[in-house]
Amino acid sequence: MTTPQPFVLKWGIISTGRIAMDFVKDLLVDPKTRGTTDVGHKIVAVGSRSVESAQKFIKAYAPNEADIKAYGTYNEVYANPNVNAVYIGTPHTLHYENALAALEAGKHVLCEKATTSNAAELKALLKLAKEKKLFFMEALWTRFHPLTLELKRIAEEGTLGDPVVLHADLSADFHIESLPLNHRMLDPKLGGGALLDLGPYPLFWAILALYEHPSNKNARPSSIVGSIVKTPITGVDASTSFTLNFTENLQAQAILSCSMQVPAANFGATIRYKNGNIIVKPPIFRSPAVTVQYYDKPGGDIVREETKAFSYVGGGWHFEADEVARCVRDGKLESDLWGHEKSIIMMEVFDEVSKVPPDGQGNTHMI
Numbered sequence: 001m002t003t004p005q006p007f008v009l010k011w012g013i014i015s016t017g018r019i020a021m022d023f024v025k026d027l028l029v030d031p032k033t034r035g036t037t038d039v040g041h042k043i044v045a046v047g048s049r050s051v052e053s054a055q056k057f058i059k060a061y062a063p064n065e066a067d068i069k070a071y072g073t074y075n076e077v078y079a080n081p082n083v084n085a086v087y088i089g090t091p092h093t094l095h096y097e098n099a100l101a102a103l104e105a106g107k108h109v110l111c112e113k114a115t116t117s118n119a120a121e122l123k124a125l126l127k128l129a130k131e132k133k134l135f136f137m138e139a140l141w142t143r144f145h146p147l148t149l150e151l152k153r154i155a156e157e158g159t160l161g162d163p164v165v166l167h168a169d170l171s172a173d174f175h176i177e178s179l180p181l182n183h184r185m186l187d188p189k190l191g192g193g194a195l196l197d198l199g200p201y202p203l204f205w206a207i208l209a210l211y212e213h214p215s216n217k218n219a220r221p222s223s224i225v226g227s228i229v230k231t232p233i234t235g236v237d238a239s240t241s242f243t244l245n246f247t248e249n250l251q252a253q254a255i256l257s258c259s260m261q262v263p264a265a266n267f268g269a270t271i272r273y274k275n276g277n278i279i280v281k282p283p284i285f286r287s288p289a290v291t292v293q294y295y296d297k298p299g300g301d302i303v304r305e306e307t308k309a310f311s312y313v314g315g316g317w318h319f320e321a322d323e324v325a326r327c328v329r330d331g332k333l334e335s336d337l338w339g340h341e342k343s344i345i346m347m348e349v350f351d352e353v354s355k356v357p358p359d360g361q362g363n364t365h366m367i
């Protein structure tokens with residue numbers, strides 16, 4: 001009997017920055033090391049604004065791969081007939097034009113977070129992807145990690161009851177005072193600031209634990225309140241906090257924050273349920289371990305506590321790549337795990353939070 005051959009997705013890579021490097025390195029990790037045998041990956045083209053950068057990138061991160069084309073424009077990647085799917089790793093505000101061009105050329109798209117600068121741009125991309133019957137996914141890699149899959153199973157198996165309050169933070173010190181003004185974290189033209197760069201992760205946990213919880217029945221956040229501290233350097237948000245209420249079918253609140261000027265370790269995420277807690281160890285984009293605590297009765301003592309740790313070969317970006325390959329193989333236009341609706345909610349929340357007036361005090365609502 002012959003063993004079925006894995007479906008191999010042929011990738012074109014857009015940009016040669018930090019995350020493009022991480023993603024490419026993971027595409028080259030042997031899928032069997034993570035138990036994947038049904039799909040695989042091949043890099044067929046890398047596009048950069050400079051051909052030298054594309055050549056250098058291939059030499060540095062994919063030295064043993066044959067026949068990867070190095071291009072000095074992104075358009076040449078979109079035009080390459082061997083490319084099935086395009087990975088977009090440019091700064092946020094370029095995602096729209098890059099994804100649009102890829103879709104117009106008939107390519108499936110995996111686009112880095114934050115998917116676009118605003119919800120209107122994202123909706124336009126999704127409309128085009130549907131019209132052209134192409135797969136599109138936000139590269140929310142955390143959704144596909146084994147830890148996340150296990151946490152979701154535990155959270156929804158019933159013992160913990162409904163979620164009540166979630167706290168999540170992702171902050172770091174980007175030393176913004178030493179960055180050039182055109183750095184993507186500082187430049188408003190590149191979508192600079194903490195919210196679009198770090199905010200997707202605390203919000204991801206709120207979407208996973210509150211929005212996706214079966215008791216929530218897919219109800220969107222009933223209200224959003226945001227507050228922003230801007231940096232005087234370029235006026236982008238340096239620290240942002242936002243709360244989301246889920247009150248249609250739950251009585252739950254998410255308290256979320258991100259900052260690019262916190263010189264201390266993160267505290268991760270805590271999800272508090274009627275009958276216990278889930279504690280996600282930092283960093284929340286790639287948590288190494290999760291602790292689950294169970295009360296003897298609501299408001300009672302913790303009588304059981306379990307910690308589960310997770311490890312794998314590679315950086316953790318290959319799990320999202322496997323999802324794209326499976327979806328493309330199966331003719332799906334969106335992922336069941338991180339579909340279009342969740343990316344839209346994410347961008348709509350960011351739109352609302354960004355509306356706070358210049359004094360940083362905000363009180364906004366989403367319908």
Ligand SMILES: NC(=O)C1=CN([C@@H]2O[C@H](COP(=O)(O)OP(=O)(O)OC[C@H]3O[C@@H](n4cnc5c(N)ncnc54)[C@H](OP(=O)(O)O)[C@@H]3O)[C@@H](O)[C@H]2O)C=CC1
Pocket residue numbers: 015016017018019020047048049050053054089090091092094112113114139141184190196197285
């Ligand atoms: N999923 C994850 O874990 C992570 C995701 N990200 C996301 O990926 C995106 C890129 O982040 P990151 O890799 O850190 O950024 P980098 O600045 O390291 O890389 C961005 C790349 O985009 C290309 N680019 C095109 N136009 C511009 C421009 N005007 N200014 C700067 N670069 C430009 C460049 O590649 P070239 O010169 O080859 O064209 C550049 O190297 C962001 O949206 C970010 O949110 C970032 C880090 C981690």
Ligand SMILES: O=C1OC[C@@H](O)[C@H](O)[C@H]1O
Pocket residue numbers: 172197198285
């Ligand atoms: O996606 C990300 O995850 C980790 C952060 O350090 C980075 O800035 C961000 O883009």
